[in-house]
Amino acid sequence: MEPISCSVLVLGGGPGGYVCAIRAAQLGLDTVLVEAGHLGGTCLNVGCIPSKALIHAAEELHMAHRIAAGSPIGIRVSDPHIDLKMTMAWKDGIVSRLRGGVYGLLRRAGIKVVSGTGILRDGKTCIVESDTGSQEIMAEHVVIATGSEAVPLPGLPFGGPVVSSTEALAFDTVPERLIVIGGGYIGLELGTAWRKLGADVTVVEGADRILPQYDTELTRRVTARLGKLGVQVLLNAKAVGLDRSGPALRIEGDDGREQRLPADRILVTVGRRARLAGFGLEELDLRMNGGAIEIDDQCRTSMRNVWAVGDVTGEPMLEHRAVAQGEMVAEIIAGERRSFDKVVIPAVCFTDPEIVSAGFSPEAARSAGYAIKVGGFPFTANGRAMTLDADDGFVRIVARADNDVVLGMQAVGQSVSELSGGFALALEMGARLEDIAATIHVHPTLSECVREAALVALGHGLHA
Amino acid sequence: MSERVIILPDVGEGIAEAEIAELPVKVGDLVREGDTLLSVMTDKATVEIPSPAEGRVTWIGPAIGEQVAVGSELVKLDVADGAAAKQEASDAPAPKAAPSAIAASGIKQTGAIDRPPVQTTPEASRPREGSRAVPPGPPPAKAADRPLAAPAVRGHARDAGVDLRFVKGSGPAGRILREDVDAFLAAGGRDPALAHGLVRNTTVEEIKIVGLRRRIAERLQETMRRIPHFSYVEEVDVTDLEALRADVNATRKSGRPRLTVLPFLMRAMVMALREHPGLNARYDDGSETLFRYGGVHIGIAVQTPNGLMVPVVQHAEARTIWDCAMELGRLGEAARQGAAKREELTGSTITITSLGALGGLASTPVINAPEVAIVGVNKIAMRPVWRGAAFEPRKIMNLSSSFDHRIVDGWDAAQFIQTLRGLLEAPAKIFMET
Secondary structure (H helix, E strand, O other): OOOEEEEEEEEOOOHHHHHHHHHHHHOOOOEEEEEOOOOOHHHHHHOHHHHHHHHHHHHHHHHHHHHHOOOOOOOOOOOOOOOHHHHHHHHHHHHHHHHHHHHHHHHHOOOEEEEOEEEEOOOOEEEEEEOOEEEEEEEEEEEEOOOEEEOOEOOEOOEOOEEOHHHHOOOOOOOOEEEEEOOOHHHHHHHHHHHHOOOEEEEEOOOOOOOOOOOHHHHHHHHHHHHHHOOEEEOOOEEEEEEOOOOEEEEEOOOOOEEEEEOOEEEEOOOEEEOOOOOOHHHHOOOEEOOEEOOOOOOEOOEOOEEEOHHHHOOOOOHHHHHHHHHHHHHHHOOOOOOOOOOOOOEEEOOOOEEEEEEOOHHHHHHOOOOEEEEEEEHHHOHHHHHOOOOOOEEEEEEEOOOOEEEEEEEEEOOHHHHHHHHHHHHHOOOEHHHHHOOOOOOOOOOHHHHHHHHHHHOOOOOO | OEEEEEEOOOOOOOOOEEEEEEOOOOOOOEEOOOOEEEEEEOOOOEEEEEOOOOEEEEEEOOOOOOEEEOOOEEEEEEEOOOOHHHHHHHHOOOOOOOOOEOOOOOOOOOOOOOOOOOOOOHHHHOOOOOOOOOOOOOOOOOHHHOOOEOHHHHHHHHHHOOOHHHOOOOOHHHOEOHHHHHHHHHOOOOOOOOOOOOOOOOOOOOOOOOHHHHHHHHHHHHHHHHOOEEEEEEEEEOHHHHHHHHHHHHHOOOOOOOOOHHHHHHHHHHHHHHHOHHHOEEEEOOOOEEEEOOOOOEEEEEEEOOEEEOOEEOOHHHOOHHHHHHHHHHHHHHHHHOOOOHHHHOOOOEEEEEOHHHOOOOOOOOOOOOEOEEEEEEEEEEEEEEOOOOEEEEEEEEEEEEEEOOOOOHHHHHHHHHHHHHHHHOHHHHHOOO
16 A cells, blocks of 8 residues: 555544544644544543443432332332343443544544554554555654553453453343452442442452542542442452352452452453553653653653653543643644643542542642641532432532642532532632632532532631 | 763664764763753664763763764763662652641541542642753752643743743732733743744645656756756846837837847847857767757747746747747747647757746756757846946846756857857847848
């Protein structure tokens, strides 16, 4: 095939890659995107989107069961059950609709999408091997956006009953006994969903607590809820290996005692790592930062005109970070002055209840040397939360004691993920507690708790 | 203290040496681990060589632009033995005791610090330190203490080349507003290198050279490769010629074309070439044969919408000046319309190139191979000329001509141009058959 030459070559069609390509095309750069699989990356195909669909379906079924068991609202339901095949089809429908949307966006932007695995020969040339042959692409700028992959456990490779999150989003039947190794957000989100769909779920966590990146004040609610739902959480426990005699996992407690846990499926969610192999990246010999490509505040790698965005650059591996980086890189290539100067990269955990965190927790702010004020407001005092029958949780604001500048905002509760936009905006704008307190928050909504938390921090809470 | 020697690592497959491209450090500089010591350029890429440790630069081997072999010593560092890490730690400010206010309504502050969140704090997105030598002094302020400003204000500052650390904020809690940035700019506080608001345009458009343009490109490249050109520029006083031309044009019979300078030049060339027949020729360098022509077939370089074309006025020696003008007009139009026939575009023995009003002062025309001479016409300008007793305003036109030096000696070329000049300066001679 005729070699293609272009200004920008994006390696990987996930959110970081495709957004970078669209922005580059908008800015008039001749752009080519290479992707071997489906566009949309982990997030759209085997991550955020299908998992949220599954979580929603599980929640609906759970709700139906709860109502069937006797509802104070006065609704009567009997014998709810789920057609999992239909659930999966519904979930897949959402994914393919969004995927189609991405294809359409790229087409409309005039981006050439080359299907196949792109292998870099040097910092300017890429060979794409596909069914139709070998395609050479020469580019002035290469953006590496190859994403991440699930890390397997030593001694417990993926295969058979041992699965990653990808497979756990597409079980064809509800497993009777599901073991989740790893008490991070991915494991807990999926574990909770399958519990609500009827599985017997055990979470095995090596540390002494779940969700280690959030403070215990936030995670306490999740722990309590897991208990109520009947999810067994084993802390300080290490997965040792499969028990060959039957489908079971051998684990070792911190007392050294080994235990055998029967399981139909074992979901390993112990982390994700940058996807580096198979793209010729070794040819480039880029400087690394741990297991990820090292970048600076403009997403430049150690090689000129080679850029990297998203999960391949390491933690935090979040879609919205990749998108912000991809957009920025396109603008820098087009000659604009940009750098990654975000105050916060908010993170959300779609557990039950949800957790949202932007900026410093109280502990983190103190260890950074700040004198702080903290204000919190519980959903038990919020009318809207009561009418949603979801008053478990609270909103918390951390601010500097000397000038009330907000350092961090967190919440735990049902649907609090939707508060994240307001949190991030306040922090990026450099809001003080007074700004939030002086902003009308609509009644009756959960967001009223944000204003109330600011008032509490200022020492004059109205409803506290 | 101990010495660390940094050598040029193997920077890539099959590369034995590299050129020193940048040397951001100098002897005596303190560098941190990871700071760029120097960058080297290979055929493939520019590679930055980072410092493996914190220390002081004591020696730099190569200079910028020098080629160094893989394995050569580049830089020597004085490194404290195991002290580097401790030094950094003692520089960091001790965490202040932070009295916590208010834990409200049923939400107790948890006492235990599990670990600071690493993913979602501003520190996680802290920009990397620039690759510069670190001057001794206080440690940089912590990332969270960076200027308080909304994203739009940060963007505005970056576009304007303003470092917000130097801007005083007038908003609450010292928040920097757009107005503060503008006031800072108005007071002259800006980085002049960045303040013009212009951005780099890095676009490159790829245009395939096809059709006539490709033919022109190939032909000119071949011509310049094969023919050693030399150019000769001479000044011609065309005052009388212009007077004659004006008169003739004013009194011409209806149906006759308006005369430009070119028909006069063509007729003058016909006469000059009688004396210098060696220039009215085509040289076949394949067979090393020169073909001298009796007939004068003058190619005329014409700009067309598709590019340069050279229609040919055949047998100028057998045409009157009116005939030359008419043929010139007809061919020029045909070429511009794309209607010129093949035989009208081939067979010239010498060529004239003229850009008319754009003719400039001098040019270096490219020979229309396989001819051996081309005459370029520059623009006519009124200039003061010393005429024995005084400066007089005279109409002056330069002729810039090129010759195939394999065939034409400088002497002969100069003779030809001088003959041409004599004819053009006394234009009556053009019409005097000898």
